Amino acid sequence: xxxxxxxxxxxxxxxxxxxxxxxxxxxxxxxxxxxxxxxxxxxxxxxxxxxxxxxxxxxxxxxxxxxxxxxxxxxxxxxxxxxxxxxxxxxxxxxxxxxxxxxxxxxxxxxxxxxxxxxxxxxxxxxxxxxxxxxxxxxxxxxxxxxxxxxxxxxxxxxxxxxxxxxxxxxxxxxxxxxxxxxxxxxxxxxxxxxxxxxxxxxxxxxxxxxxxxxxxxxxxxxxxxxxxxxxxxxxxxxxxxxxxxxxxxxxxxxxxxxxxxxxxxxxxxxxxxxxxxxxxxxxxxxxxxxxxxxxxxxxxxxxxxxxxxxxxxxxxxxxxxxxx
Amino acid sequence: xxxxxxxxxxxxxxxxxxxxxxxxxxxxxxxxxxxxxxxxxxxxxxxxxxxxxxxxxxxxxxxxxxxxxxxxxxxxxxxxxxxxxxxxxxxxxxxxxxxxxxxxxxxxxxxxxxxxxxxxxxxxxxxxxxxxxxxxxxxxxxxxxxxxxxxxxxxxxxxxxxxxxxxxxxxxxxxxxxxxxxxxxxxxxxxxxxxxxxxxxxxxxxxxxxxxxxxxxxxxxxxxxxxxxxxxxxxxxxxxxxxxxxxxxxxxxxxxxxxxxxxxxxxxxxxxxxxxxxxxxxxxxxxxxxxxxxxxxxxxxxxxxxxxxxxxxxxxxxxxxxxxx
Numbered sequence: 001x002x003x004x005x006x007x008x009x010x011x012x013x014x015x016x017x018x019x020x021x022x023x024x025x026x027x028x029x030x031x032x033x034x035x036x037x038x039x040x041x042x043x044x045x046x047x048x049x050x051x052x053x054x055x056x057x058x059x060x061x062x063x064x065x066x067x068x069x070x071x072x073x074x075x076x077x078x079x080x081x082x083x084x085x086x087x088x089x090x091x092x093x094x095x096x097x098x099x100x101x102x103x104x105x106x107x108x109x110x111x112x113x114x115x116x117x118x119x120x121x122x123x124x125x126x127x128x129x130x131x132x133x134x135x136x137x138x139x140x141x142x143x144x145x146x147x148x149x150x151x152x153x154x155x156x157x158x159x160x161x162x163x164x165x166x167x168x169x170x171x172x173x174x175x176x177x178x179x180x181x182x183x184x185x186x187x188x189x190x191x192x193x194x195x196x197x198x199x200x201x202x203x204x205x206x207x208x209x210x211x212x213x214x215x216x217x218x219x220x221x222x223x224x225x226x227x228x229x230x231x232x233x234x235x236x237x238x239x240x241x242x243x244x245x246x247x248x249x250x251x252x253x254x255x256x257x258x259x260x261x262x263x264x265x266x267x268x269x270x271x272x273x274x275x276x277x278x279x280x281x282x283x284x285x286x287x288x289x290x291x292x293x294x295x296x297x298x299x300x301x302x303x304x305x306x307x308x309x310x311x312x313x314x315x316x317x318x319x320x321x322x323x324x325x
Numbered sequence: 326x327x328x329x330x331x332x333x334x335x336x337x338x339x340x341x342x343x344x345x346x347x348x349x350x351x352x353x354x355x356x357x358x359x360x361x362x363x364x365x366x367x368x369x370x371x372x373x374x375x376x377x378x379x380x381x382x383x384x385x386x387x388x389x390x391x392x393x394x395x396x397x398x399x400x401x402x403x404x405x406x407x408x409x410x411x412x413x414x415x416x417x418x419x420x421x422x423x424x425x426x427x428x429x430x431x432x433x434x435x436x437x438x439x440x441x442x443x444x445x446x447x448x449x450x451x452x453x454x455x456x457x458x459x460x461x462x463x464x465x466x467x468x469x470x471x472x473x474x475x476x477x478x479x480x481x482x483x484x485x486x487x488x489x490x491x492x493x494x495x496x497x498x499x500x501x502x503x504x505x506x507x508x509x510x511x512x513x514x515x516x517x518x519x520x521x522x523x524x525x526x527x528x529x530x531x532x533x534x535x536x537x538x539x540x541x542x543x544x545x546x547x548x549x550x551x552x553x554x555x556x557x558x559x560x561x562x563x564x565x566x567x568x569x570x571x572x573x574x575x576x577x578x579x580x581x582x583x584x585x586x587x588x589x590x591x592x593x594x595x596x597x598x599x600x601x602x603x604x605x606x607x608x609x610x611x612x613x614x615x616x617x618x619x620x621x622x623x624x625x626x627x628x629x630x631x632x633x634x635x636x637x638x639x640x641x642x643x644x645x646x647x648x649x650x
Contacts, residue, residue, distance in 0.1 A: 035624030298587035299360030
């Protein structure tokens with residue numbers, strides 16, 4: 001572990017990729033390492049980009065990368081794949097658009113699936129951002145497709161959330177008002193040469209003003225990501241938001257909330273692994289058999305265990321070796 | 326609680342709705358009740374219907390309801406809403422199509438959001454199905470939109486999973502091969518009057534035969550849900566699958582697996598609530614302060630707690646009153 005960490009810090013991308021795989025596999029051995037690098041999290045600037053499929057999020061990310069690289073800054077991308085069997089193919093296609101940066105040492109791109117992790121996507125993504133920070137990147141971009149609830153869960157993970165829309169979605173502004181004004185720090189109307197772009201901008205600006213936030217008025221920006229139009233203004237907006245956030249008491253409150261959530265996620269994930277192990281081969285094997293035969297039901301068995309402190313402790317002891325390894 | 330249960334059993338729909346709300350709110354008081362009704366789960370027949378947005382799932386569900394009602398059987402629907410801010414409006418529209426059954430006492434329809442539950446959607450849905458079974462419905466239909474991973478998670482919850490596709494999606498068959506043949510017990514090509522329906526059917530049948538399951542060959546059925554075409558054949562297919570499953574050793578294995586998963590989910594949810602309470606006002610309040618001030622990080626704090634058996638037990642004791650209430 002320490003060797004991998006050393007290598008990652010010195011710029012070894014394979015070591016970074018290996019550590020990310022351990023995070024994805026929920027390997028408990030990586031938690032000690034994440035504790036060591038935790039305080040470096042503040043050094044990286046993080047952007048979240050979300051929006052419906054086809055809004056041009058990957059093109060926008062691609063252009064943002066180009067500008068940051070032009071300044072000599074390094075960027076790591078976490079592209080979150082909702083891994084739907086119905087949309088899988090299309091997403092892979094999107095990702096290919098960023099490939100022109102694939103040979104650039106200052107850019108790191110990795111896609112993530114969403115299955116398996118107990119704390120869900122936000123938990124694993126936070127851990128990947130810790131690794132990106134420790135690897136020394138200046139910026140991280142988390143790109144999520146807004147097809148389910150994931151784009152809402154992921155919001156707390158980054159400093160600035162950009163919601164990308166296209167003019168075609170204009171008529172749905174009313175229905176999605178609530179959810180989107182909550183999460184957007186910056187709105188982008190992409191493909192702004194299309195009909196209805198100005199109208200959508202006006203609608204969004206109205207929504208934003210209704211929010212009436214004294215600290216930050218969410219800007220609504222027009223872009224044409226394919227040609228790079230409006231992207232420098234987007235980056236300027238992101239940096240302004242960052243400055244406002246840095247001075248805000250909200251930032252400290254958000255950080256404290258995030259730390260509490262992370263703490264709970266880590267403890268629960270570990271307890272979950274221990275219980276599963278107990279159920280498999282140790283103190284809870286009789287519970288397993290009673291469940292399989294139908295002698296008890298899951299609710300009765302759970303309530304019994306929860307009310308029996310000694311049994312609970314024994315069950316939670318089972319996997320301690322996992323932790324120490 | 327017992328009063329609500331009594332009322333629900335005697336056909337009081339408001340009592341059912343109230344209990345469902347308690348499940349949605351993750352109220353621990355409902356767990357004792359679920360233990361009581363658990364063994365009635367076997368009495369209800371359950372169907373899962375999934376597919377991409379616009380495939381006609383709600384129309385199909387509507388037609389399935391009509392046939393079952395014609396036989397004098399009762400049906401309860403759980404319509405799972407992935408609650409995306411980008412698709413919210415469209416889904417609501419879909420649901421309206423089922424409204425012709427809204428005044429029928431033998432039909433119960435309820436939509437569910439996906440946020441908040443620790444065990445995710447499948448956990449809450451399983452609990453709702455327990456309530457539907459205890460309320461005496463003959464059939465339950467779980468309808469999910471295939472926009473994320475939810476449609477995969479929900480599969481284990483019902484006896485028979487129907488994947489609905491439309492001819493337009495034909496060219497993506499290759500990319501989704503793996504995921505869909507895994508989950509489908511029955512394939513439906515809806516809007517079968519459209520070009521490409523026969524071709525899609527042939528493609529899917531090829532996929533299905535590659536699976537080479539000696540017990541069950543997944544049928545590929547053509548429907549025109551708007552006009553009811555092919556729906557009786559679909560129901561016949563569902564019933565054949567049910568008969569095959571009933572005789573299969575796999576069914577018992579699946580049930581045992583599901584019970585183990587439920588047991589773990591309930592225990593972890595309860596432990597999660599206890600830890601959150603400890604963190605808020607009891608044994609972990611010093612941890613909360615150390616996290617907020619940055620004196621410790623979530624990983625270090627979690628590892629400390631997990632290695633200190635006494636502290637862990639104290640923290641897990643905190644919320645026991647929740648359970649007993």
